[in-house]
Amino acid sequence: MAQRILDRLKETFGAKILETSSPSGDEVAVVARDDWPAVARFLRDDPVCAMDMFIDLTCADYPDRRERLEVWLRLYSIGHRHRVCLKTRVSAEDPKVPSLYDLWRGIDWFEREAFDLFGVVFAGHPDLRRILLYEGFEGHPLRKDYAAEKTQPLVGYREVPPTKVPPFGTAEGMPWSRR
Amino acid sequence: MGVEDRIRLPVRTEVLGGAEAAFATTRLDQLLGWARKYSLFMYPFATACCGMEFMAMSAPKYDLARFGAEAPRFSPRQSDLLWVVGTISQRQAPVLQRIYGQMCEPKWVIAFGTCASTGGFYDNYATVPGIDRIIPVDVFIPGCPPRPEQALDALMLLMKRIADGSARGEPILANGQVV
Amino acid sequence: MEDADIREEELELPAEPMTLNLGPSHPAMHGTIRIVAKLDGEVVVSADVQPGYLHRGFDKMAERGTWSQVFPYTDRLNYVSPILNNVGYALAVEKLLGITVPERNQYIRVVLGEFSRITDHLTNLGAVAMDVGAMTPLLWLLKAREWIWEILEEVTGARLTHSYVRIGGLAFDLTDTFRDRALALLPRIAEELDRSLDLLLENRIFIDRLKGVGVLPAAEAISYGVTGPMLRASGVDHDLRKTAPYLVYDRIDFDVPVGEVGDNWDRFMVRAEEVRQSSRIIRQALDQMPPAGSPIDVLDTRVILPPKEDVYATIEGTINHFKLVMEGIRVPAGEAYGYTEACNGELGFGVVSDGTGTPYRVRARGPCFANLAALGRMVVGMMIPDLIPTFGLVNMIAGECDR
Numbered sequence: 001m002a003q004r005i006l007d008r009l010k011e012t013f014g015a016k017i018l019e020t021s022s023p024s025g026d027e028v029a030v031v032a033r034d035d036w037p038a039v040a041r042f043l044r045d046d047p048v049c050a051m052d053m054f055i056d057l058t059c060a061d062y063p064d065r066r067e068r069l070e071v072w073l074r075l076y077s078i079g080h081r082h083r084v085c086l087k088t089r090v091s092a093e094d095p096k097v098p099s100l101y102d103l104w105r106g107i108d109w110f111e112r113e114a115f116d117l118f119g120v121v122f123a124g125h126p127d128l129r130r131i132l133l134y135e136g137f138e139g140h141p142l143r144k145d146y147a148a149e150k151t152q153p154l155v156g157y158r159e160v161p162p163t164k165v166p167p168f169g170t171a172e173g174m175p176w177s178r179r
Numbered sequence: 180m181g182v183e184d185r186i187r188l189p190v191r192t193e194v195l196g197g198a199e200a201a202f203a204t205t206r207l208d209q210l211l212g213w214a215r216k217y218s219l220f221m222y223p224f225a226t227a228c229c230g231m232e233f234m235a236m237s238a239p240k241y242d243l244a245r246f247g248a249e250a251p252r253f254s255p256r257q258s259d260l261l262w263v264v265g266t267i268s269q270r271q272a273p274v275l276q277r278i279y280g281q282m283c284e285p286k287w288v289i290a291f292g293t294c295a296s297t298g299g300f301y302d303n304y305a306t307v308p309g310i311d312r313i314i315p316v317d318v319f320i321p322g323c324p325p326r327p328e329q330a331l332d333a334l335m336l337l338m339k340r341i342a343d344g345s346a347r348g349e350p351i352l353a354n355g356q357v358v
Numbered sequence: 359m360e361d362a363d364i365r366e367e368e369l370e371l372p373a374e375p376m377t378l379n380l381g382p383s384h385p386a387m388h389g390t391i392r393i394v395a396k397l398d399g400e401v402v403v404s405a406d407v408q409p410g411y412l413h414r415g416f417d418k419m420a421e422r423g424t425w426s427q428v429f430p431y432t433d434r435l436n437y438v439s440p441i442l443n444n445v446g447y448a449l450a451v452e453k454l455l456g457i458t459v460p461e462r463n464q465y466i467r468v469v470l471g472e473f474s475r476i477t478d479h480l481t482n483l484g485a486v487a488m489d490v491g492a493m494t495p496l497l498w499l500l501k502a503r504e505w506i507w508e509i510l511e512e513v514t515g516a517r518l519t520h521s522y523v524r525i526g527g528l529a530f531d532l533t534d535t536f537r538d539r540a541l542a543l544l545p546r547i548a549e550e551l552d553r554s555l556d557l558l559l560e561n562r563i564f565i566d567r568l569k570g571v572g573v574l575p576a577a578e579a580i581s582y583g584v585t586g587p588m589l590r591a592s593g594v595d596h597d598l599r600k601t602a603p604y605l606v607y608d609r610i611d612f613d614v615p616v617g618e619v620g621d622n623w624d625r626f627m628v629r630a631e632e633v634r635q636s637s638r639i640i641r642q643a644l645d646q647m648p649p650a651g652s653p654i655d656v657l658d659t660r661v662i663l664p665p666k667e668d669v670y671a672t673i674e675g676t677i678n679h680f681k682l683v684m685e686g687i688r689v690p691a692g693e694a695y696g697y698t699e700a701c702n703g704e705l706g707f708g709v710v711s712d713g714t715g716t717p718y719r720v721r722a723r724g725p726c727f728a729n730l731a732a733l734g735r736m737v738v739g740m741m742i743p744d745l746i747p748t749f750g751l752v753n754m755i756a757g758e759c760d761r
């Protein structure tokens with residue numbers, strides 16, 4: 001349905017659109033991080049796309065890839081009733097992505113969330129604080145190499161009898177998946 | 180020995196005897212316990228899904244008011260029963276501890292639901308594995324969420340223990356200090 | 359002698375901006391959230407809304423178990439209407455698997471989902487009434503909610519956390535008495551709602567507290583990604599059940615209430631009207647539903663557990679059961695984004711599979727998070743007491759907002 005958005009993007013940006021696909025009927029376009037703001041702005045302002053509604057911004061971690069953090073931006077058009085997902089990829093060493101703070105108001109919190117949970121740094125975001133976790137939390141828990149059970153308590157624990165009984169250990173770590 | 184002795188003797192022992200003095204204190208405790216049992220002022224610390232069942236418990240069908248424990252006090256300083264209802268995240272932990280510290284003695288704590296009791300199935304970086312790690316708890320209610328009947332049962336158990344003096348809040352040790 | 363004449367401005371004392379901290383455990387705020395408001399007198403100058411006090415690591419936990427083991431976690435996202443979350447997640451995974459569930463299943467999902475929506479709206483309406491000082495509607499509406507929970511319990515076995523929907527199926531079929539009980543219940547709910555609204559809607563205090571307060575213009579709502587009743591109250595006719603129909607919503611006739619100005623009053627009325635529309639949907643769905651005995655699970659042994667008789671009697675059944683339980687449903691590698699209209703707006707699940715029985719990534723896009731983001735903007739210039747009902751009508755459900 002929204003294939004014409006992908007066509008329109010390819011028409012306008014040519015080789016800058018690195019990949020397009022339609023997994024399970026949702027149109028996806030991948031761009032390099034430097035083109036991220038330009039393409040996003042085009043999606044919003046172009047009358048054919050007119051993506052006036054911001055839906056979601058989040059991230060996924062693929063530690064096997066060189067550019068392991070994949071940022072997803074989902075947009076919707078109230079007028080045309082179509083949606084698209086725009087992606088960009090960055091490495092963990094240099095996780096900087098230009099912020100889209102000015103384009104949609106809703107972006108603010110979602111960028112903070114992606115920063116909080118994945119450590120993607122949105123350059124240009126005026127107030128990039130943690131939002132779901134607390135100041136002083138180290139690391140980014142949704143990265144695959146953060147052990148799920150690694151807590152960072154803010155208050156000291158009281159001495160209580162151990163609550164975990166075998167076969168559950170205290171730190172099982174986090175299997176990436178069941179290969 | 181005449182009539183005089185029969186009357187006097189018990190009175191003298193009760194007031195002057197060493198062991199019997201303790202007896203007098205116990206009776207006062209019992210009286211207080213009996214009085215406290217029917218006038219619990221609660222502070223609902225409702226955070227998550229269990230709060231819905233907590234609402235149901237206070238609502239017409241289950242009617243917490245039957246037990247004289249329905250009056251919520253919206254300041255911890257005026258309440259003596261802390262209901263911890265729902266998941267306590269690491270970020271929430273200092274807040275809970277502080278609220279417990281603000282309550283005046285005597286005080287009691289009920290952990291409502293599996294999450295409050297043990298962390299539930301949120302065994303990860305974000306949650307406290309049971310609030311007994313941070314504050315003393317008198318009664319744990321299992322269930323995810325517990326049915327209101329279960330919670331009322333726990334309340335009656337607590338009332339019984341208050342009346343016979345076996346429920347005792349203890350001073351909390353946070354970071355090795357008495358708060 | 360001249361009249362001592364003091365000009366209006368001289369009377370106004372200069373007020374230092376004051377910072378007021380609400381929450382994270384504030385009895386007047388349902389849900390755990392902290393709002394740090396800068397005040398000038400009683401007027402909010404700016405507000406820093408801080409969610410996150412109920413962050414429980416949904417995404418991380420979803421990556422630990424099998425695809426089916428995510429259902430209990432979805433129950434606890436929006437814990438006022440768990441079935442809608444179950445359905446949302448199931449639809450997303452089914453989209454990735456490329457399967458469609460049988461018709462009876464779709465109707466059951468619609469019926470129970472709409473009941474869930476009613477519980478959510480009733481709770482919200484009651485809570486808002488309580489926020490502005492009316493206790494009785496809350497008690498009445500909670501009573502009605504209790505009735506719904508009873509029939510949901512009859513079907514699913516749990517009052518609140520149902521975990522009823524399965525990928526490609528349902529845990530069980532409806533009970534025999536469900537239809538009659540549901541049809542008998544709808545008028546009682548309507549009556550209870552009308553009775554509560556009668557108390558409120560002509561009450562001067564209630565009107566004054568809600569009308570014209572917390573206006574959110576349509577363009578801003580769209581830009582914030584606000585969805586659901588809140589967006590519709592701002593005058594945008596957008597309901598995924600209509601614009602992108604899923605399940606069998608396209609065969610059902612219902613209206614989407616839309617507000618005019620986007621103030622608290624509109625939000626309240628939209629929700630109240632949605633309760634009535636949900637009853638309409640339930641009635642029609644119960645009528646159109648294929649009779650009991652029609653299949654409710656897809657016919658695919660890779661997705662659906664074999665019947666218990668087979669598990670105990672045949673070796674194929676045993677192995678199949680073991681594989682599905684221990685290794686999980688093998689979802690082909692790829693990704694999908696499934697979106698449904700939950701009671702607060704667009705509930706999206708972005709799922710990524712690496713071809714194994716465990717989700718690689720499950721992203722829950724809870725509507726509350728975006729809706730709440732708009733709160734910081736809506737409360738500017740508002741009196742502090744109005745902040746509470748405004749917050750109430752955003753209907754932040756912490757489980758879904760903080761995940």
Ligand code: SF4
Nearest residue numbers: 228229292293294323
């Ligand atoms: S015990 Fe269950 S219902 Fe209660 S807060 Fe925890 S997850 Fe929610």
